Amino acid sequence: MAMATSTFSPHALSLKPQLGPKPHRLHLAPFPRLHAHRRLAAAAGEAPVEAPPSPEAADPSPAASNGSAAPVAAKAKVKVEAVEAVASPKFQDSRWVNGTWDLSRFGSTGGAVDWDAVIDAEARRRKWLEDSPEASSSDDAVVFDTSIIPWWAWIKRFHLPEAEKLNGRAAMVGFFMAYFVDSLTGVGLVDQMGNFFCKTLLFVAVAGVLLVRKNEDIDNLKKLIDESTFYDKQWQSTWQDDSPSGPKK
Amino acid sequence: MTSLSSSAATARATFLPSSCRAAPAGGSRRSRLLVARASSSSPKLPAGRRLRVAVVGGGPAGGAAAEALAKGGVETVLIERKMDNCKPCGGAIPLCMVSEFDLPLDLIDRRVTKMKMISPSNVAVDIGRTLAPHEYIGMVRREVLDDYLRTRAQKAGAEVLNGLFLRYEEPKERNGTYTVHYNHYDSSSGKVGGEKRSFEVDAIVGADGANSRVAKDMGAGDYEYAIAFQERVKIPDDKMRYYEERAEMYVGDDVSPDFYGWVFPKCDHVAVGTGTVTHKADIKKFQAATRLRAKDKIEGGKIIRVEAHPIPEHPRPKRVSGRVTLVGDAAGYVTKCSGEGIYFAAKSGRMCAEAIVAGSANGTRLVDESDLRKYLAEFDRLYWPTYKVLDILQKVFYRSNAAREAFVEMCADDYVQRMTFDSYLYKRVVPGNPIEDIKLAVNTIGSLVRATALRREMKNLTL
Numbered sequence: 001m002a003m004a005t006s007t008f009s010p011h012a013l014s015l016k017p018q019l020g021p022k023p024h025r026l027h028l029a030p031f032p033r034l035h036a037h038r039r040l041a042a043a044a045g046e047a048p049v050e051a052p053p054s055p056e057a058a059d060p061s062p063a064a065s066n067g068s069a070a071p072v073a074a075k076a077k078v079k080v081e082a083v084e085a086v087a088s089p090k091f092q093d094s095r096w097v098n099g100t101w102d103l104s105r106f107g108s109t110g111g112a113v114d115w116d117a118v119i120d121a122e123a124r125r126r127k128w129l130e131d132s133p134e135a136s137s138s139d140d141a142v143v144f145d146t147s148i149i150p151w152w153a154w155i156k157r158f159h160l161p162e163a164e165k166l167n168g169r170a171a172m173v174g175f176f177m178a179y180f181v182d183s184l185t186g187v188g189l190v191d192q193m194g195n196f197f198c199k200t201l202l203f204v205a206v207a208g209v210l211l212v213r214k215n216e217d218i219d220n221l222k223k224l225i226d227e228s229t230f231y232d233k234q235w236q237s238t239w240q241d242d243s244p245s246g247p248k249k
Numbered sequence: 250m251t252s253l254s255s256s257a258a259t260a261r262a263t264f265l266p267s268s269c270r271a272a273p274a275g276g277s278r279r280s281r282l283l284v285a286r287a288s289s290s291s292p293k294l295p296a297g298r299r300l301r302v303a304v305v306g307g308g309p310a311g312g313a314a315a316e317a318l319a320k321g322g323v324e325t326v327l328i329e330r331k332m333d334n335c336k337p338c339g340g341a342i343p344l345c346m347v348s349e350f351d352l353p354l355d356l357i358d359r360r361v362t363k364m365k366m367i368s369p370s371n372v373a374v375d376i377g378r379t380l381a382p383h384e385y386i387g388m389v390r391r392e393v394l395d396d397y398l399r400t401r402a403q404k405a406g407a408e409v410l411n412g413l414f415l416r417y418e419e420p421k422e423r424n425g426t427y428t429v430h431y432n433h434y435d436s437s438s439g440k441v442g443g444e445k446r447s448f449e450v451d452a453i454v455g456a457d458g459a460n461s462r463v464a465k466d467m468g469a470g471d472y473e474y475a476i477a478f479q480e481r482v483k484i485p486d487d488k489m490r491y492y493e494e495r496a497e498m499y500v501g502d503d504v505s506p507d508f509y510g511w512v513f514p515k516c517d518h519v520a521v522g523t524g525t526v527t528h529k530a531d532i533k534k535f536q537a538a539t540r541l542r543a544k545d546k547i548e549g550g551k552i553i554r555v556e557a558h559p560i561p562e563h564p565r566p567k568r569v570s571g572r573v574t575l576v577g578d579a580a581g582y583v584t585k586c587s588g589e590g591i592y593f594a595a596k597s598g599r600m601c602a603e604a605i606v607a608g609s610a611n612g613t614r615l616v617d618e619s620d621l622r623k624y625l626a627e628f629d630r631l632y633w634p635t636y637k638v639l640d641i642l643q644k645v646f647y648r649s650n651a652a653r654e655a656f657v658e659m660c661a662d663d664y665v666q667r668m669t670f671d672s673y674l675y676k677r678v679v680p681g682n683p684i685e686d687i688k689l690a691v692n693t694i695g696s697l698v699r700a701t702a703l704r705r706e707m708k709n710l711t712l
Contacts, residue, residue, distance in 0.1 A: 123706035126370050130650060131712065133503040134371060135544035138491070142371045145658070146699045158702045231585075231640045234472075234563035235633065238625060 091128045095121060100144040115153035122146065162213075170209045177201055291615045292424055299324045299612040302605060303429045303450040304407075304598075305414045305463050308336065308391075309591050310577025311456035312398025313350065314598030315407040318454075321606030322613075325407035326448065328414050328431055329399065336391040337479050337556030339513050339520065339588070341496075344384060344674040346592045350599075356393055358516040360385035361496045367542065368657035369501035369650040376660055379667040384674060386496070388514060389591075398595070411435075412443060416466055417453055419571070424615055427453055427572065452572035452616055454601055456594070459559040461579035470566035472581045474559040475508060477588070478532045479522030480540075481515065484550035491546060492519050499523075500653040503538040507647050508588065510539030512547065521547060524588065526562060560588055574621040576601045582628075584636055586643040592676065593632065600624050634678055651704035655696035664689060 095105040101121060106114045122144070178189050181198060192198040212218055294300060300323045304315045307329030318325040341361070346352065362385050364376040403409045411434045418428040426449040434443040455463025459474060484492075497512040504510035510523035521543060523535045540547065561581035568575045576582075577594030584593070601624040606612070608620025646656035659665055664685045671679050 119703065119706065123703050123710060124712070126650070126654075126703060127707040127710050127712055129370050130502065130707070133369070133501065133538060133542060136367045136371045136373060136499070136542055137545050138373070141373055144372070146654075146703065147658070147695070149699075151695075154699060154702055158705070227644060228641075231563060231637065234566075235629065235636070237470075237566040238564060238568050238629075 089132060090134060091125055091132075093121065093125070096125065099140060099142045115149050116157060118149055119153065119157060166209055166213070170206055173205045173209060174202065177205060291617050293614050294612075300452070300605070300609040300614070300616065301326070301426075301450045302452045302454060303328065303417075303427075303448075304454045304456055305429075306330075306455070306457035306461075306577075306579065307332070307399045307409070308395050308456060308458060308577060308594060309398055310579070310594035310598035311454070312395060312402050312598070313595040314454050314456060314576055314602040315402035315409075316398065316405045317599045317602030318605060319402060319406040321602065322611040323602075323606060323609060324612065325402070326429075326450065327399065327402060327407050327409045328412050328429075329409065330411075330413045330434075332396070332399075332411055333392055334395065336395070337477070337558045338391045338591070339479075339511065339522075340389045340391055340394075340515070340591070341513065341589065342387045342389055342394075342591050343589075343676060344387070345676050346595065347387060350398075350595060352394075352397070356389055356397060357387040358390060359388040359494065359514045361388060361494055361514065362386075363495040365495060365497045366657050366660050367497060367499045368654050369503070370654060371542075372654070372657055374657050374661045376666050376669065379663055380670060384670065385494070386674070388496075390516060391591075394591075412446070414457060414462055415445070416462065417573070426451055429453065452605060452621075453574075454598070454605075455573065455575045455579045456577050456598055458578045459561055461575065463573065464565055464575055464579050467567070467570040467573045467575075469568065469570070469575060472565050473526060473562040475524045475526040475562060475588070476529045476532055476557060477522060477524035477560050478536050478557045479520050479555075480536065480552050481518050481520050481554040481556070482547055482550040483518040483553050484547050488546060488548070488550070489514075489517075489519070497543065497546075499539055499542045500647070500656065501538075501542075502650050503535070504542060505535050505539075507643070509647075510535065510542065512539075512543050518553060519547065519550070524560060532557070560590070568625055569618060569621045571618055572616060572621065574601060574624070582632075584639045586639040586647070587673070589673075596632075597624075597628055600628055632676075635672070635676065638672075638678075649704065651700035652697065654700040654703075655693065658696040658700075659689075659693050662689065662692065 095102050101118055103113050103118070106117050106121075178192060178198075181192060181201070182188060187195065187198075211221065302318055302323050302325050304311045304318070304325060304327045307315075307327055311327055311329070315325045315327040342352075342357075347354070347357070362377050362380055364386075365373050366376060367373045399409055410431070413432040413434070415430040415432060417430065420426055428447050428449055430445065430447045432443040433446045453463060455461050455467070457463055461469075464470075492512065492514040494514075496514060499510040499512075501510075505523045505525045507527050508524040511521070513520045513522075521536075521539060523532070523539045525532060525535060528535075561578055561583050562585065564581040565575065565579075568580045574580075576597040578590055580597065582593040582597050583590040601621070604620055604624035604627070605616055608614070608616040608623070646652050646659075660669075664681075668679070668681055671677070
């Protein structure tokens with residue numbers, strides 16, 4: 001388990017492998033270790049180091065089970081009609097403390113928080129949960145809120161790498177639109193700025209550059225428009241049999 | 250349309266006059282058709298004979314319709330297949346239903362004041378902080394509610410039959426009667442199978458749920474439906490305490506790709522379930538995921554009942570044909586996003602009945618299609634915005650796990666909670682505070698952008 005956890009995190013230095021007793025939750029299922037290792041083996045894409053033979057899985061070792069073997073046995077008996085769910089390994093990271101990221105452990109040398117690492121860690125946690133959803137618990141609530149990461153950290157990470165391309169496109173499109181408008185109407189660049197039609201064109205250009213970044217985006221936008229009117233059509237069909245043109249409202 | 254409203258609205262002061270505004274401004278062709286069929290020209294029934302209406306189905310829609318019809322002086326027959334039917338249903342009713350339908354408070358088993366929404370990454374938000382002390386979401390048992398409404402209809406003068414509706418026959422001549430065929434179940438003789446009987450009526454209200462036979466007979470067309478799967482789980486008392494006034498909603502791809510998983514408190518147990526439209530075959534998997542997410546809280550519970558039922562996604566293409574119309578689930582009045590239907594069923598039943606009562610001048614005239622269309626127009630006018638908003642919410646926020654994270658973040662906001670509950674509990678759209686609206690829009694876009702950015706990062710990850 002500890003080995004597997006470390007394969008999942010890239011920050012080998014900041015991650016302290018959890019060697020202590022595991023949380024009980026891991027062992028609520030009849031064969032926790034088996035599940036845990038299978039799942040991890042699949043997730044990590046490599047064989048876990050201490051591969052469990054199945055007999056061991058049926059009888060969890062005391063060190064790992066932390067005294068929860070008795071409830072496991074009891075549970076197995078009532079399993080038939082009781083609500084039971086397959087436990088998967090809980091997300092673990094030394095920086096994840098009490099349902100939030102412990103920002104003090106994300107400090108780079110200067111003492112400032114390394115927000116990039118926080119974003120990395122949260123993406124990892126969400127990916128992990130997507131693959132192996134975890135039971136929600138009110139004692140162990142998740143309080144981390146992505147809004148504590150400042151806006152510039154997001155911009156720096158997600159917008160700046162693309163900004164050059166987008167700005168370049170916008171400038172080119174804008175320049176040629178201005179050129180064509182000028183050549184067709186004779187209105188100069190400065191005068192265009194005071195003109196409503198030209199302002200609209202400018203807006204369309206910027207919005208277009210932002211919305212259509214790849215060719216597939218056009219299809220996606222079309223689909224979105226279809227989807228948004230689909231429900232209206234479903235409602236309106238009542239009114240359409242004797243008045244094909246009449247909208248409902 | 251104006252020509253119709255001036256002639257008809259005066260004749261029927263009892264019906265909500267605003268319905269005329271709601272009527273679609275269709276082409277001139279249709280207006281002419283409607284005028285030609287307007288009920289002021291429809292024949293008066295012979296003296297001593299009142300308008301007879303069959304209500305098929307004794308759920309909230311049928312019960313409410315039969316009561317309003319009987320009170321309005323219409324001879325009403327309600328057919329219900331199973332009197333103690335315990336329909337699989339969340340059973341949540343908004344506060345306004347209690348007052349609008351004069352429901353006694355002891356029908357309500359649980360008063361939910363805390364809704365917990367849990368995101369894919371297990372961020373939990375308690376919705377309900379903004380509720381006033383007297384506000385709550387009522388949880389009812391359907392067998393109790395249905396029975397109450399039916400009994401009240403019976404007291405108002407409706408005849409309640411225990412039987413299975415089979416089919417109806419169109420009238421032979423223009424203003425003739427419909428023949429309703431049904432299988433009569435006699436509880437006293439204890440005979441199995443029942444006997445085939447039939448009777449004649451002037452109009453039929455189909456309130457027979459998602460698998461409506463009336464809808465099939467009238468060629469109402471199909472709707473998309475979601476399948477909801479629910480397990481009633483009896484959990485130990487100490488765990489039940491947590492759910493005393495709390496309901497939980499789980500969102501996430503694991504729980505349902507396009508709906509939510511829920512834990513709703515019932516009288517002495519909880520209902521754990523989930524639903525989906527797009528991946529019906531995987532419903533068992535989603536149910537297991539829902540159970541897993543609620544794990545500790547329902548651990549050790551015993552499943553006392555497993556149930557599944559279809560939930561309509563949108564109204565049927567045709568909701569009225571001649572003097573036959575649909576209400577409730579049969580018509581398809583279930584909201585997206587929240588999957589709420591009881592209130593709209595009861596309300597549509599009552600509105601339909603009121604339209605019939607008004608159109609028949611308290612049961613003395615024959616009704617026609619235009620009278621039934623008035624109910625549709627009024628219903629659509631009143632509730633279309635609610636349905637549309639919930640559809641948009643579902644499309645935007647149930648799209649992906651990223652969007653769901655943003656949704657839960659958004660629901661943490663007090664302003665959102667107040668608006669949500671106002672519109673849910675009182676079924677009215679309150680204009681919000683513009684400054685708050687802008688703040689909300691900015692925050693929501695921020696949440697969505699952050700969640701989407703994280704999602705992009707997640708795509709590049711391998712664990």
